[in-house]
Structures are given as C-alpha cells and as structure tokens.
Amino acid sequence: MIDTHHHFWRTALQEQPWRSPAHTELAVDFEPADLAPLLAESGVEATVLVESVDTPEENDRLAAYAAAFPQVAGIVGWLPLADPATARAELARADRARWCGVRCLVAREPLDWLDPGLMATLAAADLAWDVVPVTDAQVEAVVALAGQVPELRIVVDHMARPPLESGDLGGWAARLAALAGRPNVALKLSIGIDLLASWERWDPEAIAPAVAHAVAAFGPDRLMLASNWPVVTLRADYATAVRDLEAAVVAAGVDDAGLAEVRAGTARSWYRLPRT
Numbered sequence: 707m708i709d710t711h712h713h714f715w716r717t718a719l720q721e722q723p724w725r726s727p728a729h730t731e732l733a734v735d736f737e738p739a740d741l742a743p744l745l746a747e748s749g750v751e752a753t754v755l756v757e758s759v760d761t762p763e764e765n766d767r768l769a770a771y772a773a774a775f776p777q778v779a780g781i782v783g784w785l786p787l788a789d790p791a792t793a794r795a796e797l798a799r800a801d802r803a804r805w806c807g808v809r810c811l812v813a814r815e816p817l818d819w820l821d822p823g824l825m826a827t828l829a830a831a832d833l834a835w836d837v838v839p840v841t842d843a844q845v846e847a848v849v850a851l852a853g854q855v856p857e858l859r860i861v862v863d864h865m866a867r868p869p870l871e872s873g874d875l876g877g878w879a880a881r882l883a884a885l886a887g888r889p890n891v892a893l894k895l896s897i898g899i900d901l902l903a904s905w906e907r908w909d910p911e912a913i914a915p916a917v918a919h920a921v922a923a924f925g926p927d928r929l930m931l932a933s934n935w936p937v938v939t940l941r942a943d944y945a946t947a948v949r950d951l952e953a954a955v956v957a958a959g960v961d962d963a964g965l966a967e968v969r970a971g972t973a974r975s976w977y978r979l980p981r982t
Contacts, residue, residue: 711932780806807834864898926964
C-alpha cells in the first residue's frame with residue numbers, strides 16, 4: 707500500500723494556523739521515527755509527504771525528511787499559487803528531487819485567483835495539484851480549471867469534506883459528481899481536520915456511504931487511500947484509520963483488481979511514483 711497523505715512537523719519550527727489550541731493531540735512533534743512502526747504494522751510500503759505550512763522553509767524541511775526517510779516516495783510541496791511570479795521563483799529554488807505535486811492551503815477562499823498559465827507550468831513539470839474544495843464556488847473553480855488545463859493532474863484531498871457529522875450528503879455528492887466529471891481529477895479517501903474535529907469519536911459507519919459515493923463517481927483508478935496522519939490521531943490511530951477506509955472500499959463492491967488500484971496503482975500513475 708501507498709499512503710498518499712501524511713505530514714511531519716516540529717512544533718517549535720513551524721506555526722500551523724489551521725491547528726487550534728483545542729487540538730492538543732497535535733501540539734507535539736511528529737517525525738519519521740514515530741511513523742515508521744505504524745507503516746510496518748499496516749503493511750504500508752511507501753508514502754506521499756504533504757506540506758502543512760505555506761512557507762519556503764517548509765519545502766526545505768520536507769526535502770530533508772525525504773532524504774532521511776526512504777519510505778517517502780513523493781512530496782507534495784508548497785507553492786504560493788495566488789502569486790504566479792513568486793510561485794515560479796520557488797519552483798526554481800526548491801529541492802524538487804522527490805516532488806510529485808504541489809499545493810497551498812486554501813481554506814474556504816473562492817479560488818478566483820487560479821492562474822491557468824501557472825497551472826500549465828506545473829503540468830509541464832509533471833506535477834499534480836492537490837486541493838481541498840469544500841464550497842460550491844471552489845468546486846466550480848476547480849472544475850473550470852480542469853477543463854482549461856486538461857493536461858494538469860488534479861488531486862482532491864480528504865474526499866472534498868463530506869458532511870458526515872450530519873449524514874446529509876446531497877450537496878456534497880453533487881459537488882463530487884461535478885469533480886468526477888473531469889477525467890483529470892482524482893480523489894483521496896481520507897478524513898480532514900474539520901470533519902475530525904466535528905466528531906466525538908471515529909465513525910466508520912459514517913465513512914462507508916461517503917466512500918461508496920466516491921467509488922461510484924470516480925472508480926478505483928481515480929481513488930487513493932490516505933491516512934492524513936498525524937491529523938487523524940484526533941479521533942483514530944493510524945492502523946484503525948487505514949483499516950476502516952480500506953474496508954469501506956471493499957464494502958462498496960470494489961474487486962481485488964480495483965482495490966490494488968486504490969491501494970497503490972492510482973498513486974503511482976497520478977503522482978508518477980516509482981515502483982517499490
């Protein structure tokens with residue numbers, strides 16, 4: 707298996723504005739030595755390390771982590787995508803030896819600053835774009851960009867934030883269908899911090915219908931498993947999260963060949979990862 711979304715951090719070195727004082731479980735360092743035994747326990751052979759702070763220094767930290775931790779097959783680095791000139795400068799400056807994609811934290815911004823020219827540059831560099839569109843306006847912007855730059859591989863993180871706390875999936879399912887309508891958009895099966903914080907406990911029964919929607923919309927060859935460690939530790943340990951997400955894929959009727967795609971094949975093709 708390839709875990710397509712996790713982070714490392716040292717709290718003294720990076721300020722994370724998305725993490726609130728209530729997230730006490732996350733206010734500690736999470737480093738390769740902490741993750742290595744968890745990967746072994748769950749049979750995870752490779753990972754994608756994702757930025758969690760929008761600074762050039764974060765790119766330098768990610769490169770150092772990847773150099774010291776061979777399980778990292780790819781890095782989703784940071785670029786200031788709202789500022790194309792600065793983004794191109796950082797693209798030239800950063801150590802991109804392991805880069806497979808880029809992102810910046812967008813929260814609920816309307817994404818009206820997306821620049822097709824910059825995104826075409828990313829596509830030409832064979833880099834994917836990771837994003838978490840959670841509003842109608844954001845989804846419309848991502849769908850429009852996918853049509854404008856069809857050569858760009860787009861990866862939607864955290865299932866585009868399904869409202870599992872309410873169980874009312876109608877609006878989210880419509881947004882998911884719009885994203886899936888673009889063949890250059892893929893989806894990570896993971897749970898983001900906003901949803902995790904809304905839960906009192908980890909809820910695999912709530913996850914299952916959302917994963918079933920994702921399977922129906924995207925198909926296994928555009929889905930990837932992702933832990934979102936250590937953020938997921940707000941409500942679940944690593945092994946539980948990976949097990950329950952995979953079980954939801956199987957429960958959605960995905961056969962062995964399709965499961966192999968979700969576990970690793972999609973990640974390799976979408977992120978251009980080497981075979982281990």
